Structure formats: structure tokens, C-alpha cells
Amino acid sequence: KIGAMADILAASADAPASNNGASGADVNAKRRKLGDSVAGIPADVAQHLRDETLHWAGTTGVLVGAEGAYMHAPCALLPYPFPASLFAQATSLAEPFNLLVDRCARDLDWLHRTTRLVTKHDDFTGRLLKLSEQVAAEGVLQPLQLGIYRSDYMIHQPSADDAPRLMQVELNTISSSFASLSNKVCALHRELLTRWGCSANPDVQSALSRLPPIAAALADNELLPVNTSETDICAALAAAHKRYNALQDGEPQVPTAVVMVVQPTERNVVDQRGIEIGLWSVHRVPLVRMPLADFVAMGSLNGEQRRLRLYNGTLEASVVYFRAGYTPNDYPSETEWEGRTLIERSYAIKCPSVGQHLAGTKKVQQVLASEAELNRFVSAEHAAMLRSSFAQLHGLDEEGGAEVEAAVEAACAKPHDFVLKPQREGGGNNLFDDELKA
Secondary structure, three states: OHHHHHHHHHHHHOOOOOOOOOOHHHHHHHHHOOOOEEOOEEHHHHHHHHHHHHHHHHHHOOEEEOOOOOEEOOOOOOOOOOOHHHHHHHHHHHHHHHHHHHHHHHOHHHHHHHHHHHOOOOHHHHHHHHHHHHHHHHOOOOOOEOOOOEEEEEEEOOOOOOOOEEEEEEEEOOOOOOHHHHHHHHHHHHHHHHHHHOOOOHHHHHHHHOOHHHHHHHHOHHHOOOOOHHHHHHHHHHHHHHHHHHOOOOOOOOOEEEEEEOOOOOOEHHHHHHHHHHHHHHHOOOEEEEOHHHHHHHEEEEOOOOEEEEOOOOEEEEEEEEOOOOOHHHOOOHHHHHHHHHHHHOOOEEEOOHHHHHHOOHHHHHHHOOHHHHHOOOOHHHHHHHHOOOOOOOOOOOOOOHHHHHHHHHHHHOHHHOEEOOOOOOOOOOEEHHHHHO
């Protein structure tokens, strides 16, 4: 049951990663939040599961924090049951969505025309559009671009009598995070759940057996799918790096590396380092981290191909992998925009390019919900697959006329049925309920 599993999630999320100097009374106060039981699991059993989960998380790097002030990442004590048919659908949608973004990003006339609709009220998107137009006018030297996307879904089931449907919330085309942490959390659940299923503690076995989805997973471990996102992303970055090197005549004049664009103070550094470690340990591809402003201080474009050289020309960027640059907060001054411009003008393979970045905006998502616009980019088969996951989307263009007026009227009348989404990434930007009406 969703309510029961949400209680289990809350039990884990409330727990501190460590005492951090807290008194025993403070820690006990946290533990008392469990109450008599959690989702039918006795409090003492839930506490045992939570302790083991947090210890495993700390040991294996399921952590968030900046510069060493780490705590455990939010995670559930138990895996969440998800309909197998919808999981298979989400997996099958990955390739069509990837192709759609790539084609949108390369159709610059369409992309610029579409995103220009919001720039009057959105300076950030306007600045990205201006950069894309500048690069296109100068001439794009590097035809290759790498996409690492994350499509976010929710299950739509208005009532118990309705069949559950997979509905897309958004498609992230820049700085798609948690590939490493999700890999570790998946391993956490597979490890601990199977261990608890064989526990010598009869209370643990009894509590888990009363949760039907968990009992089913204990009987058949194949119901716990393996998460390969970290290894797949490392393989993609390595393939792009090697492809870049292969484009050069002979051996590279200077060493090449993947460059990860990061925020100066990064709370998600553990997730990012997981990619860095996997890239080196499996593929022997080096990765360096750099904030946008440092590209101006340490970078330059070399030769007619505008190869991106760093550290006084001693290192060349093969792939620039953005894990920052998705929010206006990442551009506190013109220096950061100069850094982004240097990257986009360069011969380095971008992940993503500014075109891919724009293709992930909410406005593009809304326009592609139109059948005619979607059919412009994909086959009829892929279009039908993609539309099956589309939620109803409305633009707020000033020239939208009666359609926009009707959408606004409906949203004000029933704000609980709508979400107002701005052109922003990173979470925490949406407006709901009475905030939406205001």
C-alpha cells in the first residue's frame, strides 16, 4: 500500500546519519518518532532495519554533503513496489525519448522559434537562446553531442477502479543526477532485504512476510531489478572520450580528459565522484572537476578547430560533462557566462550541448505534446509510444487566445488538479494549490 510504504520511507529519512556531537537524549528523541509501529512493522524491528540501513549507507557511500560534511542520502528502508508492466514501459520509452531530444536539439530553427516564446518573461532561457544562436551563427565545429537524460514519471491512478498509468513529469537533459547513488541504493535493497529474509531473528522475518510485495521479492529475488545507470553512464562518457581522440590526426598533442562542470560548493559530490571513479577504474579515462568561472581563468581555445585547452595548454577537454549550469544561480556573474560560451564554442563534445539544454525546457515539453509537432521528429510508432505517457500540458503564451484563457480559468477553479511549472531545473520551483491561484 502506498501509505504504508511512505511511512517506511519517512522512518529512514528522519534518521540522523551520525550523532555529530548530539547527546544520547537527542538521538533517542529521533528514535521515538517511530512510535509503536511503522506500516505495521513493530517499532523495535523498524529500528533494527533503520540502523542496518544507515550503517550500510555510510559504509558504501550513500551520502550527500559538501566538503566532508556528509550525511546519508534520503532512502527507503525497503524497496518500493512498482507495477512490472509500467516499469517495462518506462524502459521501452528511453530510446524514443533520447532520439526525440537529439533531433529537437539539432533542428535549431524549430528549437529557437519554440523557446523564443518564453524569453520575454524568462531572462535565463533568453540567455541560453542567445548563446545557441551565437554558436550557430559562428558555425558548430563539433557535430557530436552526448546525451545523458533522466525521464521522471509518476503513476496516475485517480481511483482504485482505474488502471494505473505511467505519466511523465519531465525529461531532464542537463545535470541528470543520482546515477551513482541510485545504483548504490538498489544494491542496498538487494543486499539487506535478502539478508533480512534469512535473518535468525523471527520478528524480522515475521514483519517482512506481512508485506505482500516484500514477501514476493524474498521468494523471487529477480523481482528486485539491477540498476546499471552508473556503469552505463561511465561507458557512454568513455565512448565519447575515445571517439573524440579518434577524430584527431595521430596521437593527441596533449593529454585529453573528461571535464565535469560542477558548482563551487557541491552537496552531491559523492554521486559525482562515483562517476569519476567508475570512469577511471573500468575505462582508464581521467576526469577533472571545474566550476564555470575556472574555464575563463584556466582555459583557452586552440587553433582553427577551437580545441579547449586547460591549465596553460597542458590538458585538452575531450568531453565537457555538465553537472552544473542548469540554474540561474550557477551564473552569479558574467564570468560564468563567459565560461559557458567558451565551452559551447569549442570543439569538445558537450554533454549536453546548449541545444540539448534548451530541448529539455518545459516549453519544449509542452509544445511536443501536440501531435503535429511530435510527428515532426519521430516515427508514428514512436509517437504513439511517447504520447501514452504524456500528461495534459498547457502553455501560457500571451498570444494563446481562448485556449490559454480556458486553461487559466480551469486551473483557478480547481487548483488541486493543476501544477504551474516554470522554466527551471533542480526541483522546488513548482506552484501548487492556492499558490497557483495567487
